[in-house]
Amino acid sequence: xxxxxxxxxxxxxxxxxxxxxxxxxxxxxxxxxxxxxxxxxxxxxxxxxxxxxxxxxxxxxxxxxxxxxxxxxxxxxxxxxxxxxxxxxxxxxxxxxxxxxxxxxxxxxxxxxxxxxxxxxxxxxxxxxxxxxxxxxxxxxxxxxxxxxxxxxxxxxxxxxxxxxxxxxxxxxxxxxxxxxxxxxxxxxxxxxxxxxxxxxxxxxxxxxxxxxxxxxxxxxxxxxxxxxxxxxxxxxxxxxxxxxxxxxxxxxxxxxxxxxxxxxxxxxxxxxxxxxxxxxxxxxxxxxxxxxxxxxxxxxxxxxxxxxxxxxxxxxxxxxxxxxxxxxxxxxxxxxxxxxxxxxxxxxxxxxxxxxxxxxxxxxxxxxxxxxxxxxxxxxxxxxxxxxxxxxxxxx
Numbered sequence: 001x002x003x004x005x006x007x008x009x010x011x012x013x014x015x016x017x018x019x020x021x022x023x024x025x026x027x028x029x030x031x032x033x034x035x036x037x038x039x040x041x042x043x044x045x046x047x048x049x050x051x052x053x054x055x056x057x058x059x060x061x062x063x064x065x066x067x068x069x070x071x072x073x074x075x076x077x078x079x080x081x082x083x084x085x086x087x088x089x090x091x092x093x094x095x096x097x098x099x100x101x102x103x104x105x106x107x108x109x110x111x112x113x114x115x116x117x118x119x120x121x122x123x124x125x126x127x128x129x130x131x132x133x134x135x136x137x138x139x140x141x142x143x144x145x146x147x148x149x150x151x152x153x154x155x156x157x158x159x160x161x162x163x164x165x166x167x168x169x170x171x172x173x174x175x176x177x178x179x180x181x182x183x184x185x186x187x188x189x190x191x192x193x194x195x196x197x198x199x200x201x202x203x204x205x206x207x208x209x210x211x212x213x214x215x216x217x218x219x220x221x222x223x224x225x226x227x228x229x230x231x232x233x234x235x236x237x238x239x240x241x242x243x244x245x246x247x248x249x250x251x252x253x254x255x256x257x258x259x260x261x262x263x264x265x266x267x268x269x270x271x272x273x274x275x276x277x278x279x280x281x282x283x284x285x286x287x288x289x290x291x292x293x294x295x296x297x298x299x300x301x302x303x304x305x306x307x308x309x310x311x312x313x314x315x316x317x318x319x320x321x322x323x324x325x326x327x328x329x330x331x332x333x334x335x336x337x338x339x340x341x342x343x344x345x346x347x348x349x350x351x352x353x354x355x356x357x358x359x360x361x362x363x364x365x366x367x368x369x370x371x372x373x374x375x376x377x378x379x380x381x382x383x384x385x386x387x388x389x390x391x392x393x394x395x396x397x
Contacts, residue, residue, distance in 0.1 A: 026108035032096040039082040039096065045069070046082065075153055077146040077188070079139055129160045133177055133185040142187040144212040155219035157189050178207040191217035198222050242274070339370055351388065361391045 033039055038046030047069035057065045097105075098121070099113045115128045122138055124131050143154065167173045178186050186207075191214035241248050257272065272295065277284070296302065330337075338345050358368040368389070369375070379386055379394055386394040 022108040022110040023106070029108075036082075036096075040086055042083040042087075044083075073148050075148045075150070077140050077143065077149060079137070079141045129158055130162075131160075133160075133162070134181070136185050136188040140188045142212070143189060143191050143217060144187070144214045149216070151216045151219045154189075154216045157220060181207075183207040183211045187211055189217075189220065191215075193218050194220060194222065335368065335370065355389065359389050361389070361393075 029035060033041075035048035035052070036046055037044035050067055050069070053065060053067060056062045096110075097107060099117055100110045101107075102109075102111070102114055103117075118139065119126070119128060119131065122135075124135050124138075143149070162168065163174075165173065174186075190211070192208060192211040193213060193215055194217035195208045195211065197218065273281075292302075354368070355362075357364045357366045359365070375395060379396065383394065
């Protein structure tokens with residue numbers, strides 16, 4: 001009895017805030033659709049006609065009231081239409097009180113939709129925010145489709161408990177969810193700009209690229225760092241990055257590293273490369289272990305260092321012994337090195353150096369093409385490139 005009275009009191013408080021006391025009028029209206037015809041009939045107005053209210057509130061029977069139905073759409077991201085919902089649910093459709101009252105409340109103790117009762121009806125046996133990500137689209141539309149929501153509304157979106165997990169920011173956390181659904185579940189609350197708070201600076205993952213654009217999404221501030229980035233992480237991040245860079249690239253791009261490690265006078269951190277790297281940097285460049293041009297100007301930085309060390313091309317660009325990892329007869333295997341990383345060659349050599357041996361119109365006519373070369377395809381795709389060695393007489397195969 002006490003519990004029922006408490007529920008009724010709370011419902012009355014809410015109704016006074018809404019401006020209409022449903023319980024006080026329950027004897028006049030045997031059905032909710034007496035006033036809210038749109039709840040059952042497509043095309044009918046959801047709100048009552050003020051004229052019908054004036055039948056009683058004429059200043060004689062009851063005091064006059066001035067009320068007008070809302071003209072602007074409700075600020076909501078719900079995927080819901082009363083009449084359509086009732087039609088699809090058929091015989092299973094609950095009465096209005098099934099959604100608009102708490103269990104145990106009296107008839108007409110109307111309140112905002114009780115979310116938990118909606119979840120139970122849809123077979124989701126958990127509290128609202130703990131529902132599976134795949135269930136969001138059952139009741140909600142994506143953020144970009146909610147034109148009525150303001151930026152302040154978006155900022156008040158509650159975060160599901162799953163987002164507080166220590167590994168949520170890892171590729172195996174939120175990244176796995178976004179990849180599995182191509183951002184469909186994320187789009188309920190987020191848009192592309194939200195993701196760019198962390199993923200800016202490189203080609204975004206496909207799941208982000210498929211998200212629509214909506215600047216309101218930045219009203220939700222992205223979490224700064226996962227729990228693994230605790231105190232003094234800057235002092236030990238190098239070891240973890242060296243062990244597996246893929247763990248870092250789930251959230252970071254190379255530009256983040258360069259803020260501290262760029263080799264200039266303003267650098268705040270230690271060198272990017274480990275001790276002794278200079279001895280093995282040719283192999284690193286050939287295999288593209290790192291992108292040298294992100295930090296270095298290969299046309300100036302590399303050339304100046306190689307010139308000081310005596311490693312420069314001379315004599316018409318001939319690949320004399322003593323260069324290139326101190327290997328004799330490097331010329332025999334230089335083709336493979338060029339195919340692996342041609343950009344490392346151009347820091348010392350120009351195209352004319354290659355034509356000394358590889359031109360078909362005056363050089364030594366050595367074939368520069370590797371195994372499986374498709375001459376017809378390249379000729380069709382980039383004819384101008386072929387003319388550098390073959391002139392106007394480009395073979396068809």
